[in-house]
Amino acid sequence: MKKVRIGSGSAYWGDMLDPAVELVKNGDIGYIGFDHLAELTMALLQRAKTKDPATGYIPDIIPWMKAILPTCAEKGITVISNGGGANPEAGGDEVVKLAKELNLTGLKVGVVVGDDIFGKLDEMRAKGIKFKNMDTGEEDINRIRDKIVAANAYIGADSIIEALQEGAKVIVAGRVSDNALYVGPLMYEFGWSFNNPDWDLIGAAITVGHIIECAECCTGGMSNMWKVAPRLWDIGFPIAEVYENGDAIITKTPDSGGLVNQWTIKEHLIYEVHDPSNYLMPDGIADFTALKLEEIGKDQVRVTNMKGKQRPSELKVCIGYRDGFIGEGQVFFPWPDAYEKAKKGAETVRERLKKVNLDAEELRIDYIGVNTLHGEVAPEPTSELNEVGLRVVAKTKTKEEAEKVRREVTHLWTIGSVGSSFGVPLPIRPVVSLWPTLVPREEVPTRAIIKEVR
Amino acid sequence: MKKVRLKDLAYARSGDKGDVSNIGLMAFNKENYEIIKREVTPEKVKEHFKGMVKGDVKIYEMPNLDSLEIVLYNALGGGATRTLRLDQTGKSMGQALLWMEVEV
Numbered sequence: 150m151k152k153v154r155i156g157s158g159s160a161y162w163g164d165m166l167d168p169a170v171e172l173v174k175n176g177d178i179g180y181i182g183f184d185h186l187a188e189l190t191m192a193l194l195q196r197a198k199t200k201d202p203a204t205g206y207i208p209d210i211i212p213w214m215k216a217i218l219p220t221c222a223e224k225g226i227t228v229i230s231n232g233g234g235a236n237p238e239a240g241g242d243e244v245v246k247l248a249k250e251l252n253l254t255g256l257k258v259g260v261v262v263g264d265d266i267f268g269k270l271d272e273m274r275a276k277g278i279k280f281k282n283m284d285t286g287e288e289d290i291n292r293i294r295d296k297i298v299a300a301n302a303y304i305g306a307d308s309i310i311e312a313l314q315e316g317a318k319v320i321v322a323g324r325v326s327d328n329a330l331y332v333g334p335l336m337y338e339f340g341w342s343f344n345n346p347d348w349d350l351i352g353a354a355i356t357v358g359h360i361i362e363c364a365e366c367c368t369g370g371m372s373n374m375w376k377v378a379p380r381l382w383d384i385g386f387p388i389a390e391v392y393e394n395g396d397a398i399i400t401k402t403p404d405s406g407g408l409v410n411q412w413t414i415k416e417h418l419i420y421e422v423h424d425p426s427n428y429l430m431p432d433g434i435a436d437f438t439a440l441k442l443e444e445i446g447k448d449q450v451r452v453t454n455m456k457g458k459q460r461p462s463e464l465k466v467c468i469g470y471r472d473g474f475i476g477e478g479q480v481f482f483p484w485p486d487a488y489e490k491a492k493k494g495a496e497t498v499r500e501r502l503k504k505v506n507l508d509a510e511e512l513r514i515d516y517i518g519v520n521t522l523h524g525e526v527a528p529e530p531t532s533e534l535n536e537v538g539l540r541v542v543a544k545t546k547t548k549e550e551a552e553k554v555r556r557e558v559t560h561l562w563t564i565g566s567v568g569s570s571f572g573v574p575l576p577i578r579p580v581v582s583l584w585p586t587l588v589p590r591e592e593v594p595t596r597a598i599i600k601e602v603r
Numbered sequence: 604m605k606k607v608r609l610k611d612l613a614y615a616r617s618g619d620k621g622d623v624s625n626i627g628l629m630a631f632n633k634e635n636y637e638i639i640k641r642e643v644t645p646e647k648v649k650e651h652f653k654g655m656v657k658g659d660v661k662i663y664e665m666p667n668l669d670s671l672e673i674v675l676y677n678a679l680g681g682g683a684t685r686t687l688r689l690d691q692t693g694k695s696m697g698q699a700l701l702w703m704e705v706e707v
Binding site for chain 2: 192415
């Protein structure tokens, strides 16, 4: 039975490079996917592009490609990345330039575009699309229109498949869903098509993509297996060996650290999913509630009976808009009476903030070491603590108000209790809030542009 | 009736999509799955998180993985990019659920 081995080379912008290099060298794979985009990333990249039109892609893709392309060319591995970010064409041009330096003449680079609807928002509104907020139910983007900095649809595998059909061995895409980086090559290799779809097979591709798309997060990273996972500093990135009947075996780079077992796969199957029988992706809807996992060997889990349903008629769009500032300060208190000192410090800051008339939308006070992570769920400490941090943070409309919070917390250095320790100053952060919405699929045509290295 | 913490029955891992936190609660075995399925209800989860979860709680069953998918709406202070929580993406929410006491 025909099989395809596909690996995952990154979980986020800033991930480690060496496990990706190991994966292409020793993983015996045909494809490697690179996800670099988080919800906030598109807004950051769009802002960079506004300042300099030659930027807006993930800068890491150039050193990453430099490190892996010679091996990929030698072994015939196809690289698929969404590192084109807000400017896939510029990213693609840079990759072509790099490939030329590496003497990879004849290499075809596919650039996938169409996800960016920032410039089309008003045209789409004129057609009656209101961009209703999926989270809050707010009907119309009127309120935020002037503050929008980015609007990208999560597009599917269509144009990745198109680029592969045209012979691309490197694909640089914009905001394709992380999942499509894997669905695309599997559909291409097995000849699965949206024209005559078998939704269970496409559902299998979506499920496999979901399991491996966060790279090390299914091989012992971010894991309940943290106590037993060996050599996490050498963690292996995952490989899915997928068969044309839709079954798959998940494993990782040979001789690497980390581990693959039923728990590391379960952990990722349940990760960032809402209704597990309706996992909505642009390429289809996967059902995770029928599949079966079996540990069939060391670092090998077989996944069978994966199911799917027809792809949705709408695509998710993430709109980013400017939404004020966050000001924050932290001070740390030592034994004896660390917690009491921190509480006294909190009271002092609260009164200072009243005195300077802080105008905040929201103010939060945490005791680091007590309740910063678990909030109201955290029980009160039952024994004396060695040290406690005080964290004061507020969201404000203006930078000036956010600055008041930062300043007033620093005053505890001199009016707080004896032993108040400064910590490091934290910069004021501009906020980009997200507005998730749905648009009809036909409003977001995508295409692949092929560039050949000459 | 004996009470134990969820920590002794299951693993958990959590993530985010906007202001929605999701927790996968993975029972150590079939027997524990029956317990968490019975004991971990939307009402109890909402009460457990006190003021932290402002919206609804939905729970989906995954009998094939002995797991529950627990979805908490309006639970992350507006979402990762604008929240005042230090744990912006709610990675610690799953561990917070493990404090919950249930009858076995």
